[in-house]
Amino acid sequence: MSDATPRILATHLENFKHQNVRILGKVTQLRGENAQIDAGGLITILLGRDSHLTLNHAVEIIGKVQQDLTIRVLASTDFGTGVDFDAAAAVVDATHRYKEIFYGDE
Amino acid sequence: MSYNNYDNQYSTTSYGAQGGAGGGGFIPGDGSQNSPGSANRGYSKDTLRPVTIKQLLEAQPMHQDGDFKIDGTEITQVTFVGQIRNISNQTTNITYKLDDGTGTIEVKQWVDSDASEAQVAARPKLVENDYARAWGKLRIYNSKRHVGAQIVRPITDINEISYHMLEATVVHLHFTRGPPESLNAGAGTGAATNGSYGQQQQMGYGGGIQDMGGNAGLPAMSASAKKVYNVLKTMPQSNEGLHQQAIAAQLNMDMGEVARAGDELLSAGVIYTTVDDVTWAVLEVD
Numbered sequence: 001m002s003d004a005t006p007r008i009l010a011t012h013l014e015n016f017k018h019q020n021v022r023i024l025g026k027v028t029q030l031r032g033e034n035a036q037i038d039a040g041g042l043i044t045i046l047l048g049r050d051s052h053l054t055l056n057h058a059v060e061i062i063g064k065v066q067q068d069l070t071i072r073v074l075a076s077t078d079f080g081t082g083v084d085f086d087a088a089a090a091v092v093d094a095t096h097r098y099k100e101i102f103y104g105d106e
Numbered sequence: 107m108s109y110n111n112y113d114n115q116y117s118t119t120s121y122g123a124q125g126g127a128g129g130g131g132f133i134p135g136d137g138s139q140n141s142p143g144s145a146n147r148g149y150s151k152d153t154l155r156p157v158t159i160k161q162l163l164e165a166q167p168m169h170q171d172g173d174f175k176i177d178g179t180e181i182t183q184v185t186f187v188g189q190i191r192n193i194s195n196q197t198t199n200i201t202y203k204l205d206d207g208t209g210t211i212e213v214k215q216w217v218d219s220d221a222s223e224a225q226v227a228a229r230p231k232l233v234e235n236d237y238a239r240a241w242g243k244l245r246i247y248n249s250k251r252h253v254g255a256q257i258v259r260p261i262t263d264i265n266e267i268s269y270h271m272l273e274a275t276v277v278h279l280h281f282t283r284g285p286p287e288s289l290n291a292g293a294g295t296g297a298a299t300n301g302s303y304g305q306q307q308q309m310g311y312g313g314g315i316q317d318m319g320g321n322a323g324l325p326a327m328s329a330s331a332k333k334v335y336n337v338l339k340t341m342p343q344s345n346e347g348l349h350q351q352a353i354a355a356q357l358n359m360d361m362g363e364v365a366r367a368g369d370e371l372l373s374a375g376v377i378y379t380t381v382d383d384v385t386w387a388v389l390e391v392d
Contacts, residue, residue: 003205003209003210004160004207004208004209005205005207006207007207022207058264075235077189077235079264080264082263082264082265083264083265084265084268087265087268087269087272088268090268090272091268091271091272094271094272094275095271098275098278098279100278101157101158101160101161101208101274101275101278102158102160102207102208103160103207103208
C-alpha cells in the first residue's frame with residue numbers, strides 16, 4: 001500500500017527507517033525546531049513550519065523515519081489530553097500483528 | 107428500473123443506475139429494510155462492518171452488480187474512521203478524501219436538494235485535518251473505488267479512532283479465524299464484550315459473535331436463524347427434534363419467520379428434517 005502510514009512506537013523505529021509512519025505520543029519537550037515525544041519510549045522529532053505542539057498534550061505525528069531514528073515531521077495533529085494511551089498501544093500492536101489489514105502488500 | 111425517493115433525515119436522490127455504473131446510483135435507507143438494489147437478496151443479509159480503508163481498497167469484487175467481499179464474506183454497509191485530507195464541494199455531492207493510516211479513499215456524500223436551510227445549518231461542519239467517521243457502501247466507478255456515504259460525521263471523542271481500529275481488527279479476525287474459543291465457555295468477559303457488539307452491529311455480525319457453545323464453524327446467518335438454532339440446541343426434546351410450532355411458541359416468533367429461519371438452517375446444513383418437513387433436529391457432528 002503506497003500511501004499507508006503504519007502506526008508505530010519507539011521500539012519500531014529501527015524497522016521503519018526511511019518510511020512514512022504515524023506516531024501518537026505525548027509531548028515531553030519543546031526545543032524550537034525540535035521536540036521530544038513519548039511513544040512507548042522517547043523520540044526526537046524535527047518540526048515543520050506549521051507544527052504547533054503543546055507540552056503534555058497528545059500529538060499524532062506523520063513523518064519519515066531518518067537514519068538516526070529521529071522523525072522528520074510532515075504533518076501533526078493535536079489530540080488533546082483525553083487520549084487513552086493503552087488503547088493506542090493496543091492499536092499499534094494490532095497493526096503489526098495483523099498487518100494484512102493495516103499496511104504492506106496483500 | 108425505478109427507485110423511490112426515501113425521505114429520511116439523510117435523504118438522497120437515487121439516479122437509478124447501480125452496481126457496475128455505480129457512480130450515479132445511490133441506494134438510501136438504513137439497509138435493514140429499504141434496499142431496492144438488493145431486492146433479490148432479502149434484507150436479513152444486510153450488515154454493517156467496521157473496516158480499515160486498506161480492506162476497502164482490497165475488497166474482492168463478487169459479480170457484475172458491484173457487490174464486494176471482505177474476508178470471504180459479503181459486505182453491504184461499512185463504517186470507518188479517517189482524517190479528512192481534502193474536501194471538494196460539487197453540485198451533486200461533497201467528496202471527502204479520507205486517510206486512516208492504512209490507505210486513502212474518496213467518500214461521496216450526496217447533496218440533498220430537498221433539505222431545508224435549517225437542516226443544512228444544523229449538520230456538523232467538517233474541515234480538513236479533522237477526523238471523521240463515515241457510514242456507507244463501497245462502490246466502483248470507472249475502475250476507481252469510492253464510498254457512497256449516507257453519513258459523514260466529525261469525531262468527538264479522540265479515542266474513537268483507537269476504538270474503531272481495534273473493532274475492525276476483531277471483526278477481521280472473526281471472519282478469518284472464527285469466534286474466539288474463550289467465548290464457548292460462556293464466560294462473563296465474553297458475554298460483556300458480546301453485549302456491546304450486539305447493540306452496535308446489525309444482525310449478520312452481531313449474531314456471529316453471540317453464538318457460542320462450540321459453534322465455531324457456524325456460518326454467518328440472520329438473528330432469527332441463530333435464535334431458532336439455539337432453541338433446537340438447548341430445549342429438551344425427543345430424538346425427533348422440535349416441531350416448528352413449538353419453536354415459534356418458545357421464541358414468540360411468528361410461524362413465517364420460524365419457517366424462513368428453518369430454511370436458512372437447512373440449507374446451511376446445520377439442521378435436518380425428521381418425521382416431517384416442519385420438525386427439525388440439530389445436525390451433530392462429533
